[in-house]
Amino acid sequence: MQLTALLKYCASQHASDLHLAPGEPPILRRHGRLYRLAVNALDADSLSEALQTVLPVFLRDRLASERACDFRLSLPETQARVHLYHQRCGLAAAIRLLPSDLPDMAALGLPAAVADWTHVPHGLILICGATGSGKSTTLAALVHQINRLRACHILALEDPIEFIHTGLKALVTQREIGSWDGGFAQALKTALREDPDIIMVGEMRDRETVALALEAAETGHLVLSTLHTRSTANAIARICGFFPADAQQTIRLQLSQSLHAIMAQMLLPSSGDGVRVLAHEVLHATHAVRHVIRENRLEQIETLLQTGRQHGMHTLRQCLDQLVAQQLIAPEASAIDT
Template sequence: MQTTTPKDMKKYLDLALAKKASDLVLAPGNKPALRINGEIVASSETPLSGDEINKIALSIASEQALARIDAEGVASIGIALDDGTIARVNISRSRGSYSIGVRFHSGRIHTLKECGVPDAVRELLNAPNGIIAVSGPTGSGKTTTLLSMLDWINENKALHICTIEQRAVSMITPKKSVVQQREVGVDVSSMAAGINAALHQDMDVIMVGEVDNFETVTACLNAAETGHLVIVQLHASSSSDAIQRLTDAVPEFMQASVKQRVAQFLRGVIFQVLARNEGKGGRSAIYEVMVVDDVTRADIVAGKETLRPGKGSVSLRDELARFEREKTVRADDIASIRAAFVK
């Protein structure tokens, strides 16, 4: 992770932090744009040319990062800022030039209570092994929830924890547990390689920052099968969709056997969205928790698109109704979430 910021980039990072933006976008031909409370807002700065963005990108990207952009289309770079914020900088190409997207992380790990995570999640975290999935749309706070779950384990259990991330966004201070944090491209070659390495080092809990391919799904299932608790992040539009994505990541001829294994080792799925707070800044997470029991397992094996949640689950429908009664988040956000995600 870098600890120094080139002058041209610092100007825009400072602008975003002053506006309390969650994201910064530098795209050729556009004004620098900020995402504030979930909405993209153009800044008052002049539009940036491709040459200007190229200069910024080349000032922060290593030769290795530039090679990844050529090979994979994107490279991720972590920058630790003076106030403790971590900027996750993603560089790709647009209109023949580089484009830059930045997501800001406070560096502070929030507690489960601060995140508003339902009590059902704590019950899931007491499982000795298996898979727990944290899912939601892009930018819904999944990483924040993942870290809060790890922090609860770290504070309450004497275990060996390993995180495998594209880029670490917070440094976890060991408490009761021993904690190792690994980055893809720095410490391990891939998510799957990081999981497989962890299996040889007496880990108890493995956090996987992204599961999106056959190799990673297989490695997660192998880890769960050998007695590890595996906490993973998935981009999904519902709890059922998250499970579907796990099975869809493998070749079709293997899906039946993978459904059997997912059904056996999946403990629960957390799905979350963000809604703007009423009368104040910021956003709050609204959670759904699908606890997996025998009924849910049967649905997974059968390949049903909509799964029946197990006993102790928390539905998004009920949580939206609760937030609506409490009037703590904006009514129009509740309406749009209900229309998009509640079937």
């Protein structure tokens, strides 16, 4: 199997993902839908051999012990994020193709309020959404814009590194977590000693990482990160839920003081050429929002979003209705539970 040629073909078809599994032909994801290629099914031994050749040496033990690993793959004309995993029939891969150029905030269809986030001196900004909703791309666009505008030190902690940032006005240092035994939490501990102004944490996966991120945001750093939640209110609940009940009041207080903004996003099929359109919900930490976080009245977040347009806030439903009115998505595409 020629992996390089296959990835090149995926890029030519504007596919976002490539799935390789024994007993199946290569499967592409294009505009959210899966398509099997009209070729022979992959042989388990040949597939395993091809995937092992691109696996970094330092990850071989992890793949053997944890049965899965992630890494960035750089090939001529193609960049990708690779997830290898063992399944019933043998070694398989889920490969996300990465754009060759850094994402531009205007081209992504981000709300206007997000442009102001690039000037925020400190606090916590979260990008939320399901897998495949474009969180990493939005985060990369934010970092790229800050890099263009501010003379600061941006420290990015990623697993794996997806977009390569070259210093423009900022100093950008990127560290891959894959080779660290302590994961994001250990990397974040050392990051605080490296004089960063802005810390990008690829994903907040555990209690210790969340605690360190909140501490960094409280002590004068701007922290950018992602969470796997579908709404802004769920993001707040998820952060608090990492901690035991007797610590949650303290965490709510910490979060209410350090939070700057949350955006929850999803990608929907467009009404025209089949590309996907970004839909979003934006929450800013106004005085009222900080109060409901402290008092654990998250059921009031929806009302604050609905009435907070003057603060740059809106609900997902308001965004969907606007996309339908602009004929960017079909009415049936907006018929989702918000």
